[in-house]
Amino acid sequence: MKQYGCIGKKLSHSFSKEIHARLADYEYNLIELGEEELASFFEEKNFEAINVTIPYKQTVLPYLDEVSEVARRIGAVNTVVNRGGRLCGYNTDYYGMKALIERVGLDLCGKKVLVLGTGGTGKTARVVAEDLGASEILSVSRSCSKAAIDYEEAVRLHTDAQIMINATPSGMYPDCDSKPIDLSAFAGLEGVIDAVYNPLCTNLVLDARERGIKAEGGLYMLVMQAVVAVEKFLNAQIEGSIADGVFASILAEKENIVLTGMPGSGKSTVGRLLDLEGYTFVDTDEEIERRCGCSVKELIESKGEGYFRDLEAKVIRDVSAESRRVISTGGGAILRAENVRALKRNGKLFFLDASLSRLHATDSRPLSDTREKLSRLYQERIDLYRATADVTVPDLEAPGREADYILSKRMELIL
Numbered sequence: 001m002k003q004y005g006c007i008g009k010k011l012s013h014s015f016s017k018e019i020h021a022r023l024a025d026y027e028y029n030l031i032e033l034g035e036e037e038l039a040s041f042f043e044e045k046n047f048e049a050i051n052v053t054i055p056y057k058q059t060v061l062p063y064l065d066e067v068s069e070v071a072r073r074i075g076a077v078n079t080v081v082n083r084g085g086r087l088c089g090y091n092t093d094y095y096g097m098k099a100l101i102e103r104v105g106l107d108l109c110g111k112k113v114l115v116l117g118t119g120g121t122g123k124t125a126r127v128v129a130e131d132l133g134a135s136e137i138l139s140v141s142r143s144c145s146k147a148a149i150d151y152e153e154a155v156r157l158h159t160d161a162q163i164m165i166n167a168t169p170s171g172m173y174p175d176c177d178s179k180p181i182d183l184s185a186f187a188g189l190e191g192v193i194d195a196v197y198n199p200l201c202t203n204l205v206l207d208a209r210e211r212g213i214k215a216e217g218g219l220y221m222l223v224m225q226a227v228v229a230v231e232k233f234l235n236a237q238i239e240g241s242i243a244d245g246v247f248a249s250i251l252a253e254k255e256n257i258v259l260t261g262m263p264g265s266g267k268s269t270v271g272r273l274l275d276l277e278g279y280t281f282v283d284t285d286e287e288i289e290r291r292c293g294c295s296v297k298e299l300i301e302s303k304g305e306g307y308f309r310d311l312e313a314k315v316i317r318d319v320s321a322e323s324r325r326v327i328s329t330g331g332g333a334i335l336r337a338e339n340v341r342a343l344k345r346n347g348k349l350f351f352l353d354a355s356l357s358r359l360h361a362t363d364s365r366p367l368s369d370t371r372e373k374l375s376r377l378y379q380e381r382i383d384l385y386r387a388t389a390d391v392t393v394p395d396l397e398a399p400g401r402e403a404d405y406i407l408s409k410r411m412e413l414i415l
Contacts, residue, residue, distance in 0.1 A: 003046060004233060005029035008053035013173050013198045015219070015250065016051060019226045022246045024234060035059070042087065049081045049233040051226075054169065057120030064089040074127050076120030079229045090232055093124045096225025097165075097195070101132065104216050106191040108163055109133035116140045116180045117167035118148050121195050125165040134163070140181075151181055159185045166194040171202035176321055176345055179203040189213050197222045199321070199345035200255060206341055219254070223247040251414050253278065256325040256347030257406065260385055262378055263331040263365045265354035266399050271328040273403040282319045283328045288312060296330075297366045305367070309336065317342045331377070332367070334388045344390075348413060350406050351389035358395065 004026045006016045011030040020028040031050075033041060038056065042063035052060050057076040061067065064077065065086040071077045077089035101108065113134045115125045118141045129137050138158060141148035149158070170180040176199050183189060183204070192208040197218035201209075208215035227243045230236075257274055259267040268283050285296050288311055292299050300308045313336055319327060320342045327347065333339050343349060361374045368374040386392055391409045396402045 002026065002048040003029070004049055005031050005047070006051040006053055007031045007033050007041070007056060009033070009035075009055055011053070014053070015197065015222060015254070016053075016226065018253075019223055019246060019250060020230065022249060023226060023230045023238065023242075026233075038063070045082055045085060045087065047080075047082055049079070049229075051229055052078050052080060054119070060089070063087060070094050070127070074120070074123045076123050078120070078225070079232055081232050090229075091124060092225040092228040092232065093121060093221070094128055094225075095228045096221035096223075097121075097124055097128045097193070098132070099224040100216065100218065100221040101128065101191075101193060103220050104191060104193065104214050106163060106193070106214060110135045111162040111190070112136045112138075112158070112160060113163040113165065114138050114140055114154060114158060114161040115165045115167055116170075119167065122167035125167050125193075125195075129163070129165070154181065155185045160188050161186055162188055162190045164189060164192045166192070166196065166202075166204055169196065171199075171204055172196045173198045173321065176342075177203070179207065183207045183211065183213075191215065194218055195221060200251070201345050203341070203345075206344060219251060220247055223250060248414050252411070254323040254346070255410075255414070256320065256323065256327055256343075257410065258320075258327045258329060258343045258347040258349045259352060259406075260329050260334055260349055260389060261331065261352035262354060262359055262381065262385075263368045263374070264359045264362065265331075265352040266402065267328040267352055269399045270352065270402050270406070271326045273399055274326045274406065276324075276326070279324045279326050281326045281328070284312060284315050284319065284333065285328075285330045287315050287319065288330075291315065295364070297364055300366050313339055313342075320346055322346070331365075331381070334381070334384055340388045348390040348410065349388055350391045350393050350409070351385045352393050352402060353385070353395055355395050358397070 005028050011032050014030055017028050057078050060077055066088040068090045071089050071091035074091050079090040079092045081088045108129055111134050113129045115122050118139050126137050139148040140154045144150045166180055168180050170178050192215035194202050194205050195218040196202050200217050205215045205217050227238050259271050261267050271281055316339045356378050361369055361371050363369050368377050393402050393405055
């Protein structure tokens with residue numbers, strides 16, 4: 001049987017198998033290899049075509065018989081095709097990154113570009129930026145060298161950079177809380193590209209968007225490079241509409257739906273009506289109760305609201321790190337910026353804008369167990385709900401209609 005797949009050191013985070021399944025009908029496997037296994041793998045040549053990922057994009061070069069011009073300029077390969085025993089290397093990341101930059105709408109011509117990272121993806125970013133007409137391209141690494149400046153120098157001397165491309169694994173799952181650099185010093189920044197695709201939005205991307213800067217993660221790049229790889233694998237052309245459809249379907253399957261709103265606004269009811277194939281429904285209050293072995297009311301009354309909020313933040317961080325979730329949050333989840341950020345890494349926030357007249361005080365919610373408390377919470381939180389939401393769901397009164405509205409708006413955002 002002809003073997004197709006992706007080789008790398010750790011591939012548990014990879015989306016490649018799912019993407020290739022939508023683009024072609026061959027069997028595609030994720031093949032984790034240690035460095036000591038590379039030589040025998042390439043000597044045996046027991047594959048038709050493979051993708052290559054971290055940390056082997058440069059390591060594989062000596063095993064190849066041919067290398068494309070683009071891959072040679074970059075000095076890294078991510079696609080290898082076995083043509084009758086001759087191993088031909090390509091760099092389809094180049095085309096994926098170029099497509100991502102164009103999708104975001106960034107013009108690099110005449111711009112100063114900082115490329116974070118000096119590995120294979122960093123080298124790809126440099127060549128793409130060069131071909132798109134950047135006037136100055138600086139590689140940034142943890143230590144200075146002839147080929148790169150360090151992060152301290154980037155912040156000290158190059159705050160006039162207009163474009164930033166992250167080609168490091170900083171922010172990648174499971175280390176979602178990290179980021180490679182603080183954007184606050186870069187006042188003239190126009191765009192940020194992050195090659196990391198899991199989570200969908202890294203802290204770097206979220207930082208940029210909060211500052212009104214165009215920014216996007218690497219999922220589109222991943223899909224578009226896979227399209228070119230499949231074309232190399234099969235010596236065939238894939239139409240643009242098919243490629244865009246694959247991206248939309250992958251995003252739709254990975255992106256969480258997060259419901260926010262006041263206590264009693266119907267988040268759990270609406271969430272359970274969003275019956276999407278392969279998705280798991282999570283109610284954060286129920287998860288808190290499961291972990292602590294008591295009701296939210298009992299927890300707050302015995303240990304205080306601060307303890308509850310700390311546990312809530314941990315639950316939100318845990319559940320939002322995964323994909324394919326419908327997440328119903330507690331009424332006060334948006335009070336902490338860390339919660340909003342965690343939820344937005346892999347999801348879109350839908351605020352159920354239930355009118356105050358529709359809400360009812362209940363004994364099970366100690367922070368809103370009287371009409372007066374409920375009204376006060378509503379006034380305190382309403383602006384924050386709307387400010388943190390990606391979509392505000394109008395008060396349609398019927399949960400089914402609100403669920404349909406969410407699904408419709410979600411597809412609009414994806415497409």
